[in-house]
Amino acid sequence: MESTVHPFSELFAQLGLPNDEAAIRAFIAEHGPLPDDMRLEEAPFWTDSQAQLLREERIEDADWIVVIDQLNVALHAHPAT
Numbered sequence: 001m002e003s004t005v006h007p008f009s010e011l012f013a014q015l016g017l018p019n020d021e022a023a024i025r026a027f028i029a030e031h032g033p034l035p036d037d038m039r040l041e042e043a044p045f046w047t048d049s050q051a052q053l054l055r056e057e058r059i060e061d062a063d064w065i066v067v068i069d070q071l072n073v074a075l076h077a078h079p080a081t
Contacts, residue, residue, distance in 0.1 A: 004063040011067045015050045032075040040072040 012019035017027065031045050041054040057064040 006064055006067045008067060008071065011064060011071060014064070015053065016047075028071075028074050033078045034075050036076065040068065040075060043075070 008024050009019040009021075012024055012027070017023070031043065034040070034043055041051045041058070043051075046054070054068060056062075057068055
């Protein structure tokens with residue numbers, strides 16, 4: 001069975017967030033970096049339904065897991081100084 005790889009824009013749309021490239025970059029810049037020991041879905045800026053979506057997709061290892069993992073990496077990355 002072939003899995004679908006979703007882009008960031010589709011994940012942000014699923015989360016009910018602005019999903020153009022500038023908005024995605026701004027979101028990551030505003031909310032990152034997360035503490036190393038914080039799971040993506042535990043971040044305080046998610047609504048309950050957003051956190052639930054992220055949690056469920058991770059548990060189900062659904063098609064969304066690749067882009068969720070990419071968002072996790074982006075939000076944990078420390079900007080180069």
